[in-house]
Amino acid sequence: MRILAAMSGGVDSAVAAARAVDAGHDVTGVHLALSQTPDALRSGSRGCCTIEDSNDARRAADVLGIPFYIWDLADRFAEDVVEDFVAEYAAGRTPNPCLRCNEKIKFAAVLDRAIALGFDAVVTGHHARLVDGQLSRSVDSGKDQSYVLAVLTPEQLSHAMFPLGDSTKAEVRAEAAARGLAVADKPDSHDICFISDGDTRGFLSRRLGAEPGAIVDAESGAVLGEHEGSFGFTVGQRRGLNITRPAPDGEPRYVLKIEPVANKVVVGPAHLLDVDEVHAMRPVWTTQRREADFDCSVQLRAHGMVSPAQVQVEGETVVARLSTPQRGIAAGQALVMYDGDRVIGSATITAAHLHSAVSA
C-alpha cells in the first residue's frame, strides 16, 4: 500500500514509519507544520512544531530512505484546534486539543489530502491498536492513547495504521536506537504543543484578556478570593486558586464549577467533586452505532481512571451512570466507552453530578 507517515520529529512516529517500511509498504514521510510562528529551537515542554523538530523528522526519514515533505497546516490548526481550545475555555469547559487535532487535522485534513493524492492510509506513532479494525488500547497502559483517538469514525479508522500498539514505549525506544534513529532518546512531548512555555492560564489570559472575578465557596457562599479570569480554571483544580481567606471548615478547596457569564469560579471541599452520572453529547461510534442501553467501562479524561458504567443512549446524547463515583470531571473532556480494551465510542461531556444528590 501507499502509506503517508505523519512524522512529528519524535521517536514514536519515526519507529511507526520504520515499521510501515518494513511491512513492505511504499511510505512517504510528512511533517505537519502546525505553528504559524515556528521557533527555531525546542523550548520549554514542547516536543513538536519547531524547526528543530522538523529537522529531526527529516533525519529519521533520511535514515529510513523515504521521501520527506513538510505540509503547512498552520492555518487549519489555528482555526480548528487553537481557536476551538480558546473558545471552549471561554465557555467554561476544558477541551482536549490532542483529541481535536486527531479529529480535525491528522485524520481529517491530512487524511483527506493523502487519499486525494493517491495514498491508501496514514500511519502515526500513536500508542493504540487496531484489532480487526477496532480501535483498542496499547499494550503499554501507561502510554495508551486510545482515549485521544476515540473520536475517529470507522471510515477514518479504516485508513489509519498504528503500528506501535503492540509495543511498550521502552521497546519503541530500544528499537529506535537499534535502527540508528537519533531521536531514540529524545524526551517525550508533554502538555500542549502550541503553548510553548507550558503556561496555559497565561496563554488564555493573553487571548481572552484578564478580567478579575470572585472565587466563591459552594457551601457557605463566602467569597474566598479573586481570580484573573474564570477561563483559567479546570474542574478539580486545587493548586493556584489564590484563595486569600480560609474556607469556614478549614478544608482545602477545589474548583467545582466555572460560570463564565458571571465570571465566577465556584470552589468546594473534595467530596463535592464526586460525580456518578455523566452527560455527554455528539457520540462518535468507532464501529457500529449503539442504540440500546449497555454496560461498559468509561474513561473520563486522558490517563484518567476507568469505571464500570451503565450507558444510556438517547439520540445525540449519552448518559453514563458510574458504579463508583469519580472526582473532578470537566465538561468539554471526552467520555470514552470501552469494552475491555476495545473502544466502543466517545462523546463530549456536557455535565456531571452525583445522582444521589440530584434525586435527594
Add this chain to the structure above:
Amino acid sequence: MHYLDHAATTPVLPEVVTAVAETLGAVGNPSSLHGSGRRARRIIEESREQLAATVGARPSEVIFTAGGTESDNLAVKGIYWARNQADPRRRRIIASAIEHHAVLDAVQWLAEYQGAEIVWLPVDKFGRVAPSALRAALAEAPDTAALVTVMWANNEVGTIEPIAELAAVAREFGVPLHTDAVQAVGAVPVDFAASGVDALTLTGHKLGGPYGAGALLLRREVDCVPLLHGGGQERDVRSGTLDVAGIVGLATATRLAVEHQPDYAARTDALRARLVDGIRTEVCDVVVNGHSDHRLPGIAHVTFPGCEGDSLLMLLDARGIECATGSACAAGLAQPSHVLLAMGAGKAMARGSLRFSLGRSSTEADVDAVVEAIAPAVERARKAGLTSVRG
C-alpha cells in the same frame, strides 16, 4: 531522474571538477610570502583577471566571497553603512519588492536594527520594475538615499530587470546601485562596466562552479564597510583566507558559462518553449508567469489554478521529476511567494505554482517527462485541493 531545478543549483562542469581537484591538492596560503604562498597567490590573481575579463570588470573590482548570500549582504549592508557614515541623512534604501531573501532580509535587518528606511519599488504583473518609479523615489528626497538594490534577473519567475536604465537613473542622482546577478551571469549577457551598476553579486554554483565560491564586483570609488574583519585579504573589504580551489572553480566555470552563453540560451530557450507548449496542451488553464520577452531562457514558472504547489511537487517527485515551488524557507515550509504577491497574484495562486528551470544538462527527454506526467498530477492535486488555504 529528470532534474529541472537548475536555478537552485546546476551540475558542476567536468572541467571545473578537474581544475578544483588539481588546485585542492597543493599547499599554500595566498597571503604567505614564501614560494608556496606565491604560487597560490598567482592562481588567485590569474583567476581574478580571468573572472574580471569574463564579466566586463577590472581585476581590482573583484572581491571574492563565500557566495551569493555573502555578496548580497556585503553590498547592501556595507554600502549602506559607508554612505550613512559619510552623511547621516542617507537612511533610505530603495529596493525592488521581488529581491532574493539574501537582499530582502538584509534590507529589513537594516531597517529594524540600524535605522534604515525602506522604499519598496513595485513591479508590474510581469515582475518588472519601472525606471520611472526609481526616478520618483530618488527625486522625492535625493539627499536621503543611501543605495538602490534591484536584481538583474528574478530567481523565481525569471523576469529580467531594465538594469542599465535603472543604473543610469541612480547615477544621475549620485546614488550607488547594487544588483544581484546570481541568476543572470552565464544565462544572459552581463557586462559590469557597460551596465553602469556600482556593485554586482555573482556566485559559482548557479553556473557550473562549486558551492561556497562567489564574488562581489565593486567599483573602486564605492565605499563599503566590511562585514568580516580580519586579515583584510580582499581590498580590506572582505577578510578570510582565500579559497584557492573554490576561486579557480568559480573563474573557470564563469569563463565557460559566458563563452557558451549564446548556445546555452538558444538551447534552453527551445527546451523551455517545448515545455511550456506541452504543459499548455495537457492542462488548458495554466498561467505562465513572468515576462514573455525580458526573461531568463531557462526558467518556466507556471501557476496551476486549484492546485497546491506542494502537492504537485510531491507527485512529480514520486515520478522522478525534480522541480521547485519557487519558494523556500529554512523549515522547507512553503510560504506564498513574495515575488508572485508583488506581481499582484492572490495567495492561492501564489501557492499553486511550480518553477521548472533548465540547464546545460537538460534534454528533450526531461521536458517530455514533465509533459507526460503533468495532467494526472494536476488532476490529483486538484482533488487534494488547497488544504491549507482558506478564504
